[in-house]
Amino acid sequence: xxxxxxxxxxxxxxxxxxxxxxxxxxxxxxxxxxxxxxxxxxxxxxxxxxxxxxxxxxxxxxxxxxxxxxxxxxxxxxxxxxxxxxxxxxxxxxxxxxxxxxxxxxxxxxxxxxxxxxxxxxxxxxxxxxxxxxxxxxxxxxxxxxxxxxxxxxxxxxxxxxxxxxxxxxxxxxxxxxxxxxxxxxxxxxxxxxxxxxxxxxxxxxxxxxxxxxxxxxxxxxxxxxxxxxxxxxxxxxxxxxxxxxxxxxxxxxxxxxxxxxxxxxxxxxxxxxxxxxxxxxxxxxxxxxxxxxxxxxxxxxxxxxxxxxxxxxxxxxxxxxxxxxxxxxxxxxxxxxxxxxxxxxxxxxxx
Amino acid sequence: xxxxxxxxxxxxxxxxxxxxxxxxxxxxxxxxxxxxxxxxxxxxxxxxxxxxxxxxxxxxxxxxxxxxxxxxxxxxxxxxxxxxxxxxxxxxxxxxxxxxxxxxxxxxxxxxxxxxxxxxxxxxxxxxxxxxxxxxxxxxxxxxxxxxxxxxxxxxxxxxxxxxxxxxxxxxxxxxxxxxxxxxxxxxxxxxxxxxxxxxxxxxxxxxxxxxxxxxxxxxxxxxxxxxxxxxxxxxxxxxxxxxxxxxxxxxxxxxxxxxxxxxxxxxxxxxxxxxxxxxxxxxxxxxxxxxxxxxxxxxxxxxxxxxxxxxxxxxxxxxxxxxxxxxxxxxxxxxxxxxxxxxxxxxxxxxxxxxxxxxxxxxxxxxxxxxxxxxxxxxxxxxxxxxxxxxxxxxxxxxxxxxxxxxxxxxxxxxxxxxxxxxxxxxxxxxxxxxxxxxxxxxxxxxxxxxxxxxxxxxxxxxxxxxxxxxxxxxxxxxxxxxxxxxxxxxxxxxxxxxxxxxxxxxxxxxxxxxxxxxxxxxxxxxxxxxxxxxxxxxxxxxxxxxxxxxxxxxxxxxxxxxxxxxxxxxxxxxxxxxxxxxxxxxxxxxxxxxxxxxx
Numbered sequence: 001x002x003x004x005x006x007x008x009x010x011x012x013x014x015x016x017x018x019x020x021x022x023x024x025x026x027x028x029x030x031x032x033x034x035x036x037x038x039x040x041x042x043x044x045x046x047x048x049x050x051x052x053x054x055x056x057x058x059x060x061x062x063x064x065x066x067x068x069x070x071x072x073x074x075x076x077x078x079x080x081x082x083x084x085x086x087x088x089x090x091x092x093x094x095x096x097x098x099x100x101x102x103x104x105x106x107x108x109x110x111x112x113x114x115x116x117x118x119x120x121x122x123x124x125x126x127x128x129x130x131x132x133x134x135x136x137x138x139x140x141x142x143x144x145x146x147x148x149x150x151x152x153x154x155x156x157x158x159x160x161x162x163x164x165x166x167x168x169x170x171x172x173x174x175x176x177x178x179x180x181x182x183x184x185x186x187x188x189x190x191x192x193x194x195x196x197x198x199x200x201x202x203x204x205x206x207x208x209x210x211x212x213x214x215x216x217x218x219x220x221x222x223x224x225x226x227x228x229x230x231x232x233x234x235x236x237x238x239x240x241x242x243x244x245x246x247x248x249x250x251x252x253x254x255x256x257x258x259x260x261x262x263x264x265x266x267x268x269x270x271x272x273x274x275x276x277x278x279x280x281x282x283x284x285x286x287x288x289x290x291x292x293x294x295x296x297x298x299x300x301x302x303x304x305x306x307x308x309x310x311x312x313x314x315x316x317x318x319x320x321x322x323x324x325x326x327x328x329x330x331x332x333x334x335x336x337x338x339x340x341x342x343x344x345x346x347x348x349x350x351x352x
Numbered sequence: 353x354x355x356x357x358x359x360x361x362x363x364x365x366x367x368x369x370x371x372x373x374x375x376x377x378x379x380x381x382x383x384x385x386x387x388x389x390x391x392x393x394x395x396x397x398x399x400x401x402x403x404x405x406x407x408x409x410x411x412x413x414x415x416x417x418x419x420x421x422x423x424x425x426x427x428x429x430x431x432x433x434x435x436x437x438x439x440x441x442x443x444x445x446x447x448x449x450x451x452x453x454x455x456x457x458x459x460x461x462x463x464x465x466x467x468x469x470x471x472x473x474x475x476x477x478x479x480x481x482x483x484x485x486x487x488x489x490x491x492x493x494x495x496x497x498x499x500x501x502x503x504x505x506x507x508x509x510x511x512x513x514x515x516x517x518x519x520x521x522x523x524x525x526x527x528x529x530x531x532x533x534x535x536x537x538x539x540x541x542x543x544x545x546x547x548x549x550x551x552x553x554x555x556x557x558x559x560x561x562x563x564x565x566x567x568x569x570x571x572x573x574x575x576x577x578x579x580x581x582x583x584x585x586x587x588x589x590x591x592x593x594x595x596x597x598x599x600x601x602x603x604x605x606x607x608x609x610x611x612x613x614x615x616x617x618x619x620x621x622x623x624x625x626x627x628x629x630x631x632x633x634x635x636x637x638x639x640x641x642x643x644x645x646x647x648x649x650x651x652x653x654x655x656x657x658x659x660x661x662x663x664x665x666x667x668x669x670x671x672x673x674x675x676x677x678x679x680x681x682x683x684x685x686x687x688x689x690x691x692x693x694x695x696x697x698x699x700x701x702x703x704x705x706x707x708x709x710x711x712x713x714x715x716x717x718x719x720x721x722x723x724x725x726x727x728x729x730x731x732x733x734x735x736x737x738x739x740x741x742x743x744x745x746x747x748x749x750x751x752x753x754x755x756x757x758x759x760x761x762x763x764x765x766x767x768x769x770x771x772x773x774x775x776x777x778x779x780x781x782x783x784x785x786x787x788x789x790x791x792x793x794x795x796x797x798x799x800x801x802x803x804x805x806x807x808x809x810x811x812x813x814x815x816x817x818x819x820x821x822x823x824x825x826x827x828x829x830x831x832x833x834x835x836x837x838x839x840x841x842x843x844x845x846x847x848x849x850x851x852x853x854x855x856x857x858x859x860x861x862x863x864x865x866x867x868x869x870x871x872x873x874x875x876x877x878x879x880x881x882x883x884x885x886x887x888x889x890x891x892x893x894x895x896x897x898x899x900x901x902x903x904x905x906x907x908x909x910x911x912x913x914x915x916x917x918x919x920x921x922x923x924x925x926x927x928x929x930x931x932x933x934x935x936x937x938x939x940x941x942x943x944x945x946x947x948x949x950x951x952x953x
Contacts (some may be wrong), residue, residue: 007461007800009786010727010734011382011540011706015748015793017741075741117742117794239751288746293760295750337761344778345377345615345755346628351776 020237021076024283027231028083031224031279035087038145038217042091042164047083049098049168054082057106065111077116081105084124084283088276088323089131090142091159092183095168097138101127121330122290125323132323140319144184145217153208157181187215187274188319191266200263214273222278229282241298242291243281249306250277257314271310280305280322290330297333297340305329371603374623376616378752379608380787382540382707384579389666389673390543394551396677397663397690399446403471403681404718405431406458410507411514412438417469423450426480428657431469434502440515441505444480445659445679448473459684459703459717461710468718471681482655489652494566497652504651505658505721509643510534510545510612511704513722516644520566522633531563531572532621532632532639535587536605536612538577539705542725544662545642547675549576549583552646553590559645560600562652567638572600573621574642577607609707610785614639616754628781643724663719665691669698669728678719684726685715699734702727706734707786741794749788749798755781759788759798766805771812774805782806 036043058078062069072078085101105127113119132139144156151157159167159182163174173179185193187209194204204210211219232238254268271277276284285291285305292301305325312321343350408414415432419425425444432442448471455465486492486500502517522528533556537545549556560572574591576584587602594600605611605620615626617639624635632639640648643661650656659680666673671692678687684703688694702709703717704725715726749759757778765773782802789798 007711007797007803008702008704008709008784009707009790009799010700010702010709010711010729011786011790012733012735013737013790013792013795015791016795017744017793020744020746020793071739071741077744115742117744239747288744291745293745293747293750294758341758341777342377342750342756344628344757344781345619346625346630346781347778351778 017075017077021080023232023235023237024080025076025083027228027237028087028225028283030227031221032083032087034217034220034224038147038220039091039143040146040159040164041161042093042143042159042168043086045164045168046089046091046093046098047086049095050082050086050102051079053099053102054078054085054106057103058111061107061111062115065115067115072115075116078106078110081110081123081127084279085127087279088124088128089139091164092141092143092167093131093138094171097131097135100134101131104130117289119289120334122284122287122326125284125326129323129327132318140186140189141179141183142186142189143182145215147208147216150184150208150216154184155181156184184209186319187218187270188313190215191270191274192313192319195264201266202263213267213269214275218275219273222273225278225282229278232282232286238282238286239295239298241295242286242302245299245302246281246285246306246309247272247277249303250309251306253307253310257310265314271313275313275320276322277309280309280326284322284326285329290326290333292333292336292340294337294340294342296342297336300336300340301329301333304332371601372623373603373605373620376611376619376754377756378754378787379610379616380752380790381607382609382790384607385540385666386543386546386579388541388668389664389675390546392672392674394547394662394675394677395690397679397682397687399473399475399477399679400682400686401473402451402683403445403448403473403679404456404458404683405442405445405469405471405681406456406718406720407432407442407467407469409442409513409680409720409722410440411512412436412440414467415439415442417453417467419450419453419469421450421452424448425450425471426478428482428659429480430503430657431471438515438518440507441503441657442469442680443505443657443659444469444471445681446471446473447476447478447480457714457717459710459712459720459723463713468681482657485655486652489562490565492565494568497562497566500651501648504647504656506644506647506651507658507721508641509647509661509721509724510614510641511708511722511724512614513720516640516648519638519640520563522567522631522638526633527636528567528569528633528638529571529636530622530638531560531567531569532618532637533560533572533574533642533645534612534614534617534639535574535576535580535583535642536617537580538607538609538612539707539709539725540609541666541727542664542705543666544664544675544724546580546583547664548646548662549580549642550586553583553586554593555649556587556642556645557590557594557596557600558649558653559647561594561596562648563638563640563645564599569638570599574600574602575605575611575617575621576602577611578604579607609787610754610783613754613783613785615783628778658721661719661721661723663687663723664725664727666725667702667728668730668733669694669696669701671695680721681718683715684712684717684719684723687719687726688715688728694728695730697731698728699731699736700727700729702729707790708784737795737797740796743792743794743796746793748791748793752787752791754785754787755783757782759802762805763796763798763801766801769808771805771809774802775809779805779809 055073055078059069059073062072082102085105105123109121109123109126110119144150144154146158157177159174166172190209191204209215213219214222229243233240250271251268254271257265258267285302292298308325308328309321312318312324318324341351407417413435416435417431418433419431425431426447427444429444430441431444434441450469451472452470453467454470456468458466458468486497489497498517498521501520502515506516507513508516535545535549564572574587576587584602584604591597591600591602603621610616611620614632618624618626618632618637622637624637626632627634647658660677661680662675663678664675665687670688674691676687701712701715703712703723704710706727706729709725709727743760743763745760747760753759762774762777762779765777779802784799784802786799792798
């Protein structure tokens with residue numbers, strides 16, 4: 001049955017999995033450029049490493065499973081997983097942690113469930129969360145954005161290409177440098193720590209870390225991913241349902257609490273632009289394999305992820321929450337789908 | 353429920369209107385490829401040397417041949433009679449000699465052969481005597497018009513080929529308010545309806561008026577996609593010329609595949625949804641193709657049966673794509689040859705359009721009433737989609753599904769052969785339009801999976817019914833055997849009681865007997881004197897002896913009926929429990945055993 005088309009349609013197919021995946025890679029470019037601009041070469045080194053590891057891991061597992069490896073490699077899904085993973089980890093992550101995360105993502109989360117199309121969890125996020133839980137320090141050691149005012153104020157330095165490569169491959173810091181001199185908290189982290197210490201938003205925002213509404217540099221990164229997301233929408237690789245619902249869910253939750261007390265809750269714009277919300281909304285939550293497939297289901301799925309992100313950011317144990325929220329809703333997706341089936345043409349009521 | 357603004361709405365003269373349109377879910381925009389074949393006027397195809405006319409070109413029972421091998425037939429002569437209500441006759445499409453009535457390859461998705469009447473044409477194209485034209489149709493009884501349509505062999509010419517007279521007879525409990533005429537022709541490449549509307553708009557409008565009269569419907573909506581402006585214009589002009597602008601409205605609809613699906617077109621034009629598993633008549637609508645309307649006019653106004661139709665021969669695999677007016681039974685190869693033959697390497701030869709047509713293994717098949725297009729696709733037009741990849745659940749299929757199904761869920765379950773689950777996802781609402789497979793990034797042959805699931809479901813349903821039937825018969829037989837056994841036991845008991853009673857009486861009666869014998873003897877002694885009296889006494893004795901044997905009679909003949917019970921009931925049980933894969937042979941065995949049993953009983 002699987003061998004080619006016997007029955008109609010006889011037309012040329014207009015869509016391909018590899019085209020879809022390449023579009024996603026292409027859409028990552030603006031955000032990636034912003035990230036590399038502000039956080040150095042480590043971003044690109046990590047992406048390259050992750051891609052190589054992912055393809056190799058996919059190839060090996062498929063060989064072990066006795067499945068044809070080439071068609072699966074050629075669909076670029078492993079590359080997309082690798083890139084998304086690399087974009088979420090800090091540019092200082094040692095190579096072997098990247099390897100570990102990728103192995104977990106590709107071998108356990110993706111291939112052990114049957115490969116592309118069968119995995120219930122988003123592999124990139126599962127790999128990230130695996131590292132976050134196992135190696136919390138390494139995975140939260142972010143570099144400061146390359147913003148002179150900020151660097152001067154905090155007496156920080158940035159890494160050259162060689163510095164980054166040395167740090168990633170050997171774990172050696174640049175000569176005469178300390179971890180404290182090269183790392184800085186992310187805006188979400190900073191906000192959370194300061195709020196926990198009882199500071200008001202007005203006080204917190206005195207710091208040179210802040211840009212217009214997110215953190216310096218980070219806003220640009222989020223803007224880059226937003227741009228890429230709009231590209232995906234334009235190319236009809238994704239539909240608006242999940243990203244809009246997710247951002248709306250997050251923004252509405254943030255707006256409610258910000259409205260109640262703007263001194264203890266940052267603005268909705270902060271929530272949208274400070275962390276991984278944009279990347280999550282357009283690139284992570286929209287992963288077709290693990291998301292809801294019905295339109296109403298996608299709206300519920302998106303809103304739930306957005307709301308959950310806010311809940312975890314505001315009251316949970318981690319500063320950012322995109323990965324956790326997405327994974328939690330991945331489990332719920334089949335059930336949501338079951339109860340949100342559309343009304344079929346000519347039927348009075350919907351199934352489910 | 354958006355109002356789709358049609359770019360042509362309001363621009364066209366005559367019956368054109370700016371009526372509100374509805375839309376259906378999904379659909380795909382396809383390159384329409386219609387310019388390939390719609391620039392040249394329709395050409396009459398030559399009379400072929402041999403006509404191969406299938407006896408079944410419609411949904412329902414096949415026609416029964418009413419001519420013999422060697423007979424001379426005339427153009428328009430009945431050669432196959434309809435059998436039953438849902439059936440249609442077939443007619444000779446030119447004059448000649450019947451050379452054979454045999455199995456021939458026909459254009460059918462199965463690729464199987466079917467009975468055909470083979471006519472060697474004589475080139476005279478001589479008409480048979482045709483029935484009287486019913487020119488004043490408005491004064492005719494609708495039943496008479498329906499009978500004319502039936503005996504003219506008219507079936508739906510959009511592809512489904514359902515007998516038109518049946519469709520035009522929805523019954524009193526389903527009043528029809530709207531006749532929808534389908535001129536959408538949404539499949540790419542096909543232009544035969546386009547050309548028909550351009551060239552025979554008047555006939556189509558006549559057919560519309562006849563059908564409105566038959567149905568007693570108040571209005572007619574003619575739906576035409578906006579990529580056929582000439583056709584829409586011609587139709588509007590014909591409507592205006594016929595002076596029926598108040599009842600017949602030409603509606604230009606946006607081009608979107610599959611707007612020409614019956615249910616989709618009804619939705620677009622009226623906003624009504626034909627209920628699932630239902631027919632349009634349930635919402636007061638009958639839908640007919642433009643070709644059917646034209647054939648109806650021919651049959652009623654000219655007495656001509658359906659013996660020819662417009663066919664598009666197109667695709668880049670054919671040198672000069674164009675439309676032909678073709679006699680039913682003409683080999684497809686003739687059309688290809690008339691179009692300058694093939695251009696080179698063919699990827700596929702298709703009967704119908706690229707989205708819903710089926711592949712032909714050979715061009716040596718006849719054009720039938722349902723064949724609207726012979727499509728020769730080059731490898732560039734129909735590239736090999738390659739090995740299907742895993743479904744990535746992207747949901748594009750659900751976005752384009754006009755029935756608003758969840759194709760990928762159906763695919764998962766069809767693949768797992770979980771037929772109940774596929775049906776839960778409303779498999780049977782799938783119209784097999786092919787949109788889902790067209791947009792699938794993994795190139796999964798989705799429609800093929802659904803056809804497979806449907807066929808399997810039908811087969812299973814049939815098996816289930818057969819098993820149910822066998823089970824009922826088995827239960828009935830068991831009950832009968834039990835009843836017979838009970839009756840036998842009751843009889844035996846009665847007999848025993850009788851015997852016991854007799855014995856009691858017998859002891860007392862023995863003396864009587866002896867006395868009787870004694871008396872007989874005496875009489876025997878006296879026989880010489882009176883011989884006739886002794887015979888009477890012996891007669892009574894013989895009666896008494898015969899009686900027990902006669903009582904045992906029915907019980908004894910019952911005996912073999914009970915004996916073969918185990919084998920028969922064991923086969924009966926297998927099918928009776930509804931084992932999913934109970935082969936038909938088992939049922940047949942049970943049936944045979946049952947029949948034998950019946951015979952014995």
